Amino acid sequence: MPPDLQLNRFLPYRLNILSKKVSLALATRYQERFGLSIPEWRVFATLGQEQPLSSNDIVERTAMDKAKVSRAVNRLVAAGLLDRQPHPRDQRLLRLSFSHKGRDLYAQVAPEALAWEGQLLSVLTDAERAQLWALMEKLEQRVAQEIPESVPLSDSLD
Amino acid sequence: MPPDLQLNRFLPYRLNILSKKVSLALATRYQERFGLSIPEWRVFATLGQEQPLSSNDIVERTAMDKAKVSRAVNRLVAAGLLDRQPHPRDQRLLRLSFSHKGRDLYAQVAPEALAWEGQLLSVLTDAERAQLWALMEKLEQRVAQEIPESVPLSDSLD
DNA sequence: GTTTTATCGTTTCAAATGAAACGTTATAAG
């Protein structure tokens, strides 16, 4: 008698596919319109939250690999979107922040991202949205217990 | 005035991190215990649902790249877990199914995967689980509308 | 029947990835 593992009712599987579809749909937009790759967008959006940040701050906030963050930051700096200063008190740290151009771009990108998310969430009622956050929160806390600390959240794990 | 994009309340971002954590936690287990990589597990579990399947069937069911499926299938065949036969009526198609060894392994892996999922979901009530499925279903249908057809769901989109 | 056209799975190749090594700077221990 085969074990009853219904893949389309298996949370890791469904979560992966949903996450992929959402990322793909969004990525297509900011890729085409703003020329940002996914890692670049992640770094950029993170700096939109708080500035300045070190590379390591971004690693912690995004669960990205530090090599990937390093490369994304380099591209964003090269594109003139970020300023990269050495930290005055700790020479090991970078002090990353938006350039003027970066700030302008963020002012364009962020509202679009929010609007897009709004369209996506428009299929849910307010109550359902609240539920969704609560459920995801619970699951994330639960699963965090199972992950051995210091294991990086690699991008290929999907 | 900066746009109010709160990243930790931004669905694509949170979904990505949750999905990564879940995949990582689960992958660590079947990697260590059964020697299966993530793509291999995906293919393997898909065949647990229905047999025989062609490679293309698996591509459709898992949203994986066909090159990745091809490589995962090769490794599983080499490991003696799958049988690969040519389809009698269409020589282009493969007829993939479990070998005896594969069936035995599945009988071990599937219950563990289910038990693990059960632990994860144990933080939710039955009603909450039902909600979760319903919400994910709605979101997936909504986002599917935005994805141009025939765009593959690459694994690097996270 | 012959010639397109499409489909399936593999292979190729350039790009992306991430673990580990590295150089540099800071902190802790002696």
Added chain:
DNA sequence: CTTATAACGTTTCATTTGAAACGATAAAAC
């Protein structure tokens, strides 16, 4: 002070990746 240890970000290098080209088969058009 000096030495050992740790933290930060970059770079290296082997692996993984997926888009495109490919060979082989089947279906469609003529």
